[in-house]
Amino acid sequence: MNIKQHTEQPDDQLLFDLFGKMPLEKAPEGFTEGIMQQVYSGFEPLAESPEYRRQMLWAYFAIGAALVIFIVMFFAQLPFLKISIPTDPEYLRNLLQVGLGFFEGFTRLISYLKGSSTMLIIFFSLTLLLIIERIFRRGVFNSNFFTL
């Protein structure tokens, strides 16, 4: 390659020479073999990377914790230690209707949330959990986290 095509300063040659003498960081042993193995096996790198697994772990943890909170808070609405299955047909029908269709159910769920402070707590708990999960996915232990 013609060095002159890059040259803007007469002193550039000194830096080109010095950089040329500098040892290059070497890729680790077995690097090429590792890649070719994945190429041959049709491995999708992003789906199995440690970062992806870490993210999925936190996602599952957040979903699990959200479910636990949801169940606990839902039954806490009923008399403590006297948990009973709702038997009021009207109440059950309302619950069933919520799950019947997304659009119809969503409207009912929103109105139900509006009338229930407990449900609001659940809603905000879920939001908080999702935020926490995002924080860990971004790497809270990364020193540059707060500069993002």
Next chain:
Amino acid sequence: MIQPDDQQLIQKVLDGNTATYTVIVDRYKDLVYSVVLKIVKNHEEAEETAQDTFLKAYHALSSFKREAKFSTWLFRIAYNTAISKTRKKQLTTTAIDDKMIENYSTDEIKENLGQLDMEDQVKVLQKAIQLLGNEDQLLINLFYRNRQSVDEIASITGLSDANVKVKLHRIRKRLYVEMQSRINSVVPQIRN
């Protein structure tokens, strides 16, 4: 023996000779590793990022437009992969004192460098590079080590040509200042 160029190798891979990709990986693995290491600053992550780079490049090889240099295309993938790994939208640069950078003489540096053996010359440069921010390290390495042109660096990093030129100019000055400072502390000891 004449080595086949990148275009020939890529065509072979696209024609179904997957094993030829080994030659491409071997040809660029150290350069790619070196580039991503400047960004992620961690050998383990650099290895992972470099691997992802080559795998992404392999899967996207058919979309590579032949008018660009393969190395530029590959480094752009490496750069973007490393940036997304670190989730940094901005790389660090170094503040440079304009008054300070005017007070250097390349002739003096060359003369003094000549009094050092090659190993020490390289050490002086390495120490000076370490004082730069990671974006500056990356740019200066792409230019002087990897011999990428300003256009190519702009394409890799997404900076404008003018911005790359300005940055390289300032980084070069900063390097000289740091090198001069290091040489001044070493050369008198040699003379004595």
